[in-house]
Amino acid sequence: MRSILQAHGPQGISMSELIEELNDRLAEEGFTTVAKRSVESTLATMVNDLGMDIPSQRISGEHRYVWQGMKDDSPYYPTDEDRETLPILFSTLNTQADLSALIWLKDRLTEDYGFTDEEMENSDYYTTAHAEVVNLEKVLQLCGRLIACMRKGQLVTFTYKKTDQNKPPKQHTVAPMHIRMHESRYYLYAILRGSDGALKPKMTLFTIDQIRNYAVQLVPLEDDRFDHPALVKKVKLKSYFNHVVGVWHPEDQAPEIVKLRLTGVAKSYVKHRKLHPTQRIIHTDDESVTVEITVYVSEELDYLLGRFRGMCERE
DSSP states (O other), X not given: OHHHHHHHGGGOBOHHHHHHHHXXXXXXXXXXXXXXXXXXXXXXXXXXXXXXXXXXXXXXXXXXXXXXXXXXXXXXXXXXXXHHHHHHHHHHHGGGTTOHHHHHHHHHHHHHHOOOHHHHOOTTTOOOOOOOOTTHHHHHHXXXXXXXXXXXXXXXXXXXXXXXXXXXXXXXXXXXXXEEEETTEEEEEEEEEOTTSOEEEEEEEEEGGGBGGGOOEEOOTTTOOOOHHHHHHHTTHHHHTTTOSSSOOOSSOOOEEEEEEEEHHHHHHHHHSOSSTTOEEEEEOSSEEEEEEEEOOSHHHHHHHHTTGGGEEEO
16 A cells, blocks of 8 residues: 555545555455455554554545655654664665665665665765675575575575585585674575485584575475474574684584783774674783683684784783
8 A cells, every 4th residue: 555655646546546556456466355444444554553644635626645754753763863873874785785675775765764865875974895795686685585484494405516616516405594694705504404304413504605596495395394493492593603703613612712912903903892702801901901702713713813913812
Protein backbone atom coordinates (compact mmCIF):
# COMPACT_ATOMS: atom_id res chain seq x y z
CA MET A 1 0.00 0.00 0.00
CA ARG A 2 2.78 2.41 0.85
CA SER A 3 4.49 1.92 -2.51
CA ILE A 4 1.18 2.58 -4.29
CA LEU A 5 0.62 5.77 -2.29
CA GLN A 6 4.17 6.94 -2.94
CA ALA A 7 3.87 6.27 -6.67
CA HIS A 8 0.86 8.59 -6.97
CA GLY A 9 2.72 11.46 -5.36
CA PRO A 10 1.04 14.85 -4.69
CA GLN A 11 -2.02 14.10 -6.83
CA GLY A 12 -2.97 11.33 -4.40
CA ILE A 13 -5.25 8.37 -4.93
CA SER A 14 -8.91 7.77 -4.14
CA MET A 15 -10.08 4.91 -1.95
CA SER A 16 -11.66 3.08 -4.90
CA GLU A 17 -8.47 3.47 -6.97
CA LEU A 18 -6.33 2.29 -4.06
CA ILE A 19 -8.45 -0.84 -3.55
CA GLU A 20 -8.42 -1.64 -7.27
CA GLU A 21 -4.66 -1.19 -7.69
CA LEU A 22 -3.88 -3.05 -4.46
CA ASN A 23 -6.05 -6.02 -5.43
CA ASP A 24 -4.48 -6.13 -8.91
CA ARG A 25 -1.06 -6.45 -7.30
CA LEU A 26 -2.25 -9.05 -4.81
CA ALA A 27 -3.82 -11.12 -7.57
CA GLU A 28 -0.60 -10.95 -9.64
CA GLU A 29 1.32 -12.32 -6.67
CA GLY A 30 -1.21 -15.08 -6.06
CA PHE A 31 -2.70 -13.61 -2.86
CA THR A 32 -6.34 -13.21 -1.86
CA THR A 33 -7.87 -9.81 -2.62
CA VAL A 34 -9.08 -7.54 0.20
CA ALA A 35 -12.21 -5.53 0.94
CA LYS A 36 -12.58 -1.83 1.69
CA ARG A 37 -12.75 -2.44 5.45
CA SER A 38 -9.31 -4.10 5.47
CA VAL A 39 -7.78 -1.26 3.45
CA GLU A 40 -9.27 1.35 5.81
CA SER A 41 -7.97 -0.57 8.83
CA THR A 42 -4.48 -0.82 7.35
CA LEU A 43 -4.45 2.89 6.51
CA ALA A 44 -5.36 3.69 10.12
CA THR A 45 -2.50 1.48 11.37
CA MET A 46 -0.04 3.16 9.00
CA VAL A 47 -1.07 6.61 10.26
CA ASN A 48 -1.68 5.99 13.97
CA ASP A 49 0.85 3.29 14.82
CA LEU A 50 3.63 3.66 12.25
CA GLY A 51 3.66 7.45 12.05
CA MET A 52 3.08 7.79 8.31
CA ASP A 53 1.68 11.10 7.11
CA ILE A 54 -1.17 10.23 4.69
CA PRO A 55 -3.82 12.97 4.88
CA SER A 56 -7.08 12.75 3.00
CA GLN A 57 -7.29 15.88 0.85
CA ARG A 58 -10.00 17.15 -1.45
CA ILE A 59 -8.49 17.27 -4.93
CA SER A 60 -10.49 17.92 -8.10
CA GLY A 61 -13.71 17.48 -6.18
CA GLU A 62 -12.95 14.13 -4.48
CA HIS A 63 -11.16 12.91 -1.38
CA ARG A 64 -7.75 11.50 -2.19
CA TYR A 65 -5.05 10.06 0.05
CA VAL A 66 -1.71 11.81 -0.38
CA TRP A 67 1.61 10.35 0.76
CA GLN A 68 3.69 13.00 2.57
CA GLY A 69 6.36 10.86 4.21
CA MET A 70 6.83 10.13 7.90
CA LYS A 71 5.55 12.36 10.71
CA ASP A 72 8.18 14.13 12.82
CA ASP A 73 6.87 12.37 15.94
CA SER A 74 6.87 8.91 14.33
CA PRO A 75 8.68 6.26 16.41
CA TYR A 76 10.60 5.53 13.19
CA TYR A 77 11.57 9.14 12.50
CA PRO A 78 15.27 9.92 13.03
CA THR A 79 16.24 12.28 15.86
CA ASP A 80 18.62 15.19 15.30
CA GLU A 81 21.41 13.00 16.71
CA ASP A 82 20.50 10.26 14.22
CA ARG A 83 20.66 12.71 11.33
CA GLU A 84 24.09 13.86 12.46
CA THR A 85 25.36 10.28 12.73
CA LEU A 86 23.97 8.87 9.48
CA PRO A 87 26.26 10.95 7.22
CA ILE A 88 29.26 9.32 8.90
CA LEU A 89 27.76 5.89 8.34
CA PHE A 90 26.95 6.70 4.73
CA SER A 91 30.48 7.90 4.12
CA THR A 92 31.51 4.35 4.96
CA LEU A 93 28.72 2.74 2.92
CA ASN A 94 29.31 5.02 -0.05
CA THR A 95 32.60 3.28 -0.74
CA GLN A 96 30.27 0.73 -2.35
CA ALA A 97 27.84 3.21 -3.86
CA ASP A 98 26.79 0.89 -6.71
CA LEU A 99 25.29 -1.77 -4.44
CA SER A 100 21.59 -2.11 -5.27
CA ALA A 101 20.71 -2.51 -1.58
CA LEU A 102 22.46 0.77 -0.75
CA ILE A 103 20.72 2.57 -3.59
CA TRP A 104 17.37 1.29 -2.28
CA LEU A 105 18.18 2.42 1.27
CA LYS A 106 19.20 5.91 0.16
CA ASP A 107 16.00 6.21 -1.91
CA ARG A 108 13.92 5.31 1.15
CA LEU A 109 15.72 7.87 3.30
CA THR A 110 15.19 10.51 0.63
CA GLU A 111 11.52 9.76 -0.06
CA ASP A 112 10.33 8.79 3.43
CA TYR A 113 12.43 10.99 5.70
CA GLY A 114 13.47 13.93 3.55
CA PHE A 115 17.23 13.35 3.64
CA THR A 116 19.11 15.32 1.01
CA ASP A 117 21.96 14.15 -1.21
CA GLU A 118 24.22 16.57 0.66
CA GLU A 119 23.53 14.80 3.95
CA MET A 120 24.45 11.43 2.49
CA GLU A 121 27.45 12.53 0.42
CA ASN A 122 30.23 13.76 2.67
CA SER A 123 33.42 13.07 0.73
CA ASP A 124 34.57 16.68 1.24
CA TYR A 125 34.43 16.24 5.00
CA TYR A 126 34.99 12.58 5.85
CA THR A 127 36.47 9.53 4.14
CA THR A 128 37.36 5.96 5.06
CA ALA A 129 40.12 3.69 3.80
CA HIS A 130 39.88 -0.09 3.63
CA ALA A 131 40.65 -2.96 1.31
CA GLU A 132 38.30 -3.28 -1.65
CA VAL A 133 36.41 -6.56 -1.96
CA VAL A 134 36.19 -7.98 -5.47
CA ASN A 135 32.57 -8.71 -6.51
CA LEU A 136 31.30 -7.40 -3.17
CA GLU A 137 27.64 -7.41 -4.22
CA LYS A 138 27.82 -11.11 -5.12
CA VAL A 139 29.61 -11.83 -1.84
CA LEU A 140 26.98 -9.99 0.20
CA GLN A 141 24.10 -11.63 -1.67
CA LEU A 142 25.60 -15.04 -0.95
CA CYS A 143 26.05 -14.09 2.72
CA GLY A 144 22.39 -13.13 2.89
CA ARG A 145 21.36 -16.41 1.25
CA LEU A 146 23.45 -18.38 3.73
CA ILE A 147 21.96 -16.53 6.70
CA ALA A 148 18.47 -17.31 5.37
CA CYS A 149 19.48 -21.00 5.29
CA MET A 150 20.76 -20.76 8.87
CA ARG A 151 17.37 -19.43 9.99
CA LYS A 152 15.53 -22.27 8.20
CA GLY A 153 17.97 -24.99 9.21
CA GLN A 154 18.63 -25.73 5.54
CA LEU A 155 21.81 -27.49 4.44
CA VAL A 156 23.64 -26.29 1.33
CA THR A 157 26.05 -27.80 -1.18
CA PHE A 158 28.80 -25.84 -2.93
CA THR A 159 32.10 -26.27 -4.77
CA TYR A 160 35.09 -24.78 -2.99
CA LYS A 161 38.51 -23.89 -4.41
CA LYS A 162 41.30 -23.64 -1.86
CA THR A 163 44.07 -21.07 -2.20
CA ASP A 164 46.55 -23.86 -2.98
CA GLN A 165 46.31 -24.12 -6.77
CA ASN A 166 47.62 -27.69 -6.68
CA LYS A 167 44.50 -28.90 -4.91
CA PRO A 168 41.42 -29.49 -7.09
CA PRO A 169 38.04 -27.92 -6.26
CA LYS A 170 35.98 -30.00 -3.85
CA GLN A 171 32.25 -30.25 -3.24
CA HIS A 172 30.95 -29.92 0.30
CA THR A 173 27.52 -30.28 1.89
CA VAL A 174 27.36 -28.26 5.08
CA ALA A 175 25.18 -26.80 7.79
CA PRO A 176 26.05 -23.06 7.56
CA MET A 177 26.59 -21.74 11.09
CA HIS A 178 28.09 -18.25 11.15
CA ILE A 179 29.58 -15.52 8.93
CA ARG A 180 32.44 -13.35 10.15
CA MET A 181 33.97 -10.35 8.39
CA HIS A 182 37.66 -9.67 9.07
CA GLU A 183 40.04 -7.32 7.27
CA SER A 184 37.33 -6.63 4.64
CA ARG A 185 36.97 -10.33 3.80
CA TYR A 186 34.00 -12.58 4.57
CA TYR A 187 34.26 -16.07 6.06
CA LEU A 188 31.77 -18.89 6.56
CA TYR A 189 31.91 -21.22 9.55
CA ALA A 190 30.04 -24.41 8.76
CA ILE A 191 29.64 -27.99 9.97
CA LEU A 192 30.42 -30.58 7.32
CA ARG A 193 28.05 -33.42 6.56
CA GLY A 194 29.97 -36.69 6.22
CA SER A 195 29.48 -39.43 3.65
CA ASP A 196 27.31 -41.24 6.20
CA GLY A 197 24.91 -38.28 6.27
CA ALA A 198 25.83 -37.25 9.84
CA LEU A 199 27.15 -33.81 10.75
CA LYS A 200 30.74 -33.58 11.97
CA PRO A 201 31.35 -32.51 15.59
CA LYS A 202 33.25 -29.27 14.82
CA MET A 203 33.12 -26.25 12.52
CA THR A 204 35.16 -25.80 9.35
CA LEU A 205 36.22 -22.41 7.97
CA PHE A 206 35.57 -21.35 4.35
CA THR A 207 36.41 -18.08 2.61
CA ILE A 208 33.20 -16.83 0.98
CA ASP A 209 34.84 -15.53 -2.21
CA GLN A 210 36.40 -18.95 -2.88
CA ILE A 211 32.99 -20.60 -3.21
CA ARG A 212 32.75 -21.24 -6.94
CA ASN A 213 30.46 -18.81 -8.80
CA TYR A 214 29.31 -17.42 -5.43
CA ALA A 215 26.59 -20.07 -5.61
CA VAL A 216 25.15 -22.72 -3.30
CA GLN A 217 22.58 -25.43 -3.98
CA LEU A 218 19.88 -25.84 -1.36
CA VAL A 219 19.26 -29.25 0.15
CA PRO A 220 15.43 -29.61 0.26
CA LEU A 221 14.13 -29.20 3.79
CA GLU A 222 12.03 -32.34 3.51
CA ASP A 223 15.19 -34.35 2.71
CA ASP A 224 17.41 -33.11 5.50
CA ARG A 225 17.57 -30.19 7.88
CA PHE A 226 19.48 -29.11 10.98
CA ASP A 227 18.70 -27.33 14.24
CA HIS A 228 20.78 -24.14 14.11
CA PRO A 229 20.02 -22.94 17.68
CA ALA A 230 20.94 -26.36 19.07
CA LEU A 231 24.22 -26.41 17.13
CA VAL A 232 25.02 -22.86 18.29
CA LYS A 233 24.92 -24.20 21.84
CA LYS A 234 26.84 -27.35 20.95
CA VAL A 235 29.81 -25.52 19.40
CA LYS A 236 29.60 -22.78 22.07
CA LEU A 237 29.35 -20.10 19.38
CA LYS A 238 28.63 -17.34 21.92
CA SER A 239 32.17 -17.71 23.29
CA TYR A 240 33.82 -19.23 20.20
CA PHE A 241 35.65 -16.03 19.22
CA ASN A 242 36.63 -14.87 22.71
CA HIS A 243 40.32 -15.60 22.11
CA VAL A 244 40.45 -15.50 18.31
CA VAL A 245 42.63 -12.76 16.82
CA GLY A 246 41.11 -12.89 13.34
CA VAL A 247 39.23 -15.92 12.06
CA TRP A 248 41.37 -18.97 12.89
CA HIS A 249 40.18 -21.08 15.82
CA PRO A 250 42.39 -24.08 16.65
CA GLU A 251 40.68 -27.15 18.07
CA ASP A 252 43.75 -28.53 19.86
CA GLN A 253 45.29 -25.38 21.31
CA ALA A 254 44.53 -23.46 24.47
CA PRO A 255 44.66 -19.65 24.51
CA GLU A 256 47.77 -18.10 26.00
CA ILE A 257 48.47 -14.92 27.95
CA VAL A 258 50.69 -12.79 25.72
CA LYS A 259 52.51 -9.88 27.38
CA LEU A 260 53.57 -7.01 25.12
CA ARG A 261 55.67 -3.90 25.73
CA LEU A 262 54.92 -1.13 23.26
CA THR A 263 56.68 2.18 22.65
CA GLY A 264 56.35 5.18 20.35
CA VAL A 265 53.28 5.26 18.13
CA ALA A 266 52.37 1.73 19.23
CA LYS A 267 52.02 2.94 22.81
CA SER A 268 49.47 5.56 21.81
CA TYR A 269 47.66 3.04 19.58
CA VAL A 270 46.96 0.47 22.29
CA LYS A 271 45.88 3.12 24.79
CA HIS A 272 43.17 4.32 22.44
CA ARG A 273 42.32 1.13 20.52
CA LYS A 274 42.53 -2.36 21.95
CA LEU A 275 44.59 -4.94 20.11
CA HIS A 276 42.04 -7.52 21.27
CA PRO A 277 38.93 -7.41 23.49
CA THR A 278 40.90 -9.23 26.23
CA GLN A 279 43.55 -6.49 26.36
CA ARG A 280 44.50 -5.33 29.84
CA ILE A 281 47.04 -2.59 30.63
CA ILE A 282 49.33 -3.77 33.43
CA HIS A 283 51.98 -1.03 33.39
CA THR A 284 52.59 2.35 31.83
CA ASP A 285 55.34 4.97 32.10
CA ASP A 286 56.68 7.87 30.04
CA GLU A 287 58.36 5.59 27.51
CA SER A 288 56.15 2.54 27.19
CA VAL A 289 52.97 0.67 28.01
CA THR A 290 52.76 -3.04 28.84
CA VAL A 291 49.59 -4.95 28.04
CA GLU A 292 48.35 -8.51 28.30
CA ILE A 293 46.05 -10.23 25.83
CA THR A 294 44.67 -13.78 26.09
CA VAL A 295 44.60 -15.23 22.58
CA TYR A 296 45.42 -18.19 20.38
CA VAL A 297 49.04 -17.75 19.25
CA SER A 298 48.97 -17.87 15.46
CA GLU A 299 50.21 -16.28 12.25
CA GLU A 300 47.30 -13.86 12.57
CA LEU A 301 48.78 -12.61 15.85
CA ASP A 302 52.17 -12.20 14.18
CA TYR A 303 50.52 -10.22 11.38
CA LEU A 304 48.68 -8.00 13.88
CA LEU A 305 51.84 -7.19 15.82
CA GLY A 306 54.04 -6.93 12.72
CA ARG A 307 52.64 -3.50 11.90
CA PHE A 308 54.48 -2.08 14.92
CA ARG A 309 57.88 -3.54 13.96
CA GLY A 310 60.49 -2.47 16.52
CA MET A 311 57.91 -0.68 18.66
CA CYS A 312 56.42 -3.96 19.99
CA GLU A 313 58.33 -6.45 22.13
CA ARG A 314 56.93 -9.71 23.46
CA GLU A 315 58.00 -10.31 27.05
